[in-house]
Amino acid sequence: MGIHEAIRSFAPNEKRRRVRLTKARAGNVMVFRCKDLTRLFRHRHGVTLSDDDAGREDAALMLAHLAARTDPEERMDHFLDLQCPWMAAGDRVIAKALAANSRTWWTADQLAAQVNLSMNVRTMLGITTIGAIDCDRDARKALRLEKQRLRQRDNRKRARKPSKPLGGISERAFAIREVLPEIGWRSVREISDGLANSASFAGLSAIKGAIHTALKEAEIRGLVRIRQETGPRGLPVKFVARCSE
Numbered sequence: 001m002g003i004h005e006a007i008r009s010f011a012p013n014e015k016r017r018r019v020r021l022t023k024a025r026a027g028n029v030m031v032f033r034c035k036d037l038t039r040l041f042r043h044r045h046g047v048t049l050s051d052d053d054a055g056r057e058d059a060a061l062m063l064a065h066l067a068a069r070t071d072p073e074e075r076m077d078h079f080l081d082l083q084c085p086w087m088a089a090g091d092r093v094i095a096k097a098l099a100a101n102s103r104t105w106w107t108a109d110q111l112a113a114q115v116n117l118s119m120n121v122r123t124m125l126g127i128t129t130i131g132a133i134d135c136d137r138d139a140r141k142a143l144r145l146e147k148q149r150l151r152q153r154d155n156r157k158r159a160r161k162p163s164k165p166l167g168g169i170s171e172r173a174f175a176i177r178e179v180l181p182e183i184g185w186r187s188v189r190e191i192s193d194g195l196a197n198s199a200s201f202a203g204l205s206a207i208k209g210a211i212h213t214a215l216k217e218a219e220i221r222g223l224v225r226i227r228q229e230t231g232p233r234g235l236p237v238k239f240v241a242r243c244s245e
Contacts, residue, residue, distance in 0.1 A: 030069050033111075033129040037062050040115060041083070043125055051086040059084050061114065063099035072100060109136055172214035175200040177223045177242060185227070185239040188215070215240065 041049060041058050049055035059080070066075045076096050080087055087095070106114060112122075112131035119132035131137060179194035180186055186194075192211055195201050204210050215238075218224045224240050231237040 029129055030065055034062070034065050034069070036125075036127040036129050037065065037115075039125045039127060040117065040121075040130070043121070048085060049083045055084070058115075059087070060095060060099070063095055064102045064104060067096075067099040067102065107131075170214065170217060171200040172210060173218040173221060173223060176211070176214050176218050176240070180224065180240060180242045182242060185241045188212070188238045188240065191215075191240060 037058075041062070045055060045058070049059055062079060062083075063076055066072055066079055069075055073096070076099065080092055080095075084092075108129060108131035110131075111117075112133050115130065117127070117130055117132055119135040121127075122130065122132045122135075131140065135143070175195060175198050176191060179191055179198075188211065192207065195207075195211065201207050201210055215224070215226065219226050222243055225243055227239050227241075228236050229239060
């Protein structure tokens with residue numbers, strides 16, 4: 001199949017064509033859909049599209065979407081320069097002309113069928129504007145609602161389980177004070193190392209953020225003093241010391 005036939009395969013099909021109602025409506029999703037197509041093509045072809053029938057078909061599909069965006073000529077040239085360096089100059093002109101005259105608009109599920117996208121690959125690549133051949137619109141909506149329900153349930157659980165106070169001070173703020181020496185300053189990195197086995201910070205995936213939050217509380221409560229200096233790489237480094245009781 002030559003480039004001419006590949007591009008004509010994306011010409012409007014009267015049985016499934018859905019003409020764009022307004023340019024603005026198509027443009028809103030085109031930006032994200034082009035990014036999704038780029039992710040998918042990079043996954044399937046690599047840095048550039050392959051010089052075969054599959055690569056030509058995918059090039060025609062991307063050009064049809066780029067033609068609906070602002071500055072279409074510049075965007076199509078940029079795409080062809082980067083992704084299709086093997087395409088002849090004459091074929092490039094014809095490909096861009098056919099894309100510019102195309103009035104085809106694919107729904108998410110239509111485009112999924114066109115590129116044969118499965119739900120597993122869709123999820124792995126973080127694609128949102130293209131459907132899945134094995135999970136239609138209604139099924140995807142049900143999955144989103146279920147994820148939302150689980151998030152809301154987890155949020156309610158966290159709201160019902162406040163952190164345990166210790167004399168008006170949270171355990172984490174108090175734990176930070178306990179790892180500090182009676183005299184002298186310690187960097188936040190040294191404090192993090194000292195809290196590696198602390199029960200107050202056990203099981204946290206974002207321990208850095210938890211330590212910085214606890215440091216702010218400890219400073220406000222008068223447990224510690226914090227100063228900031230410039231490190232050897234020119235970046236700010238925080239140092240912490242105990243406040244005298």
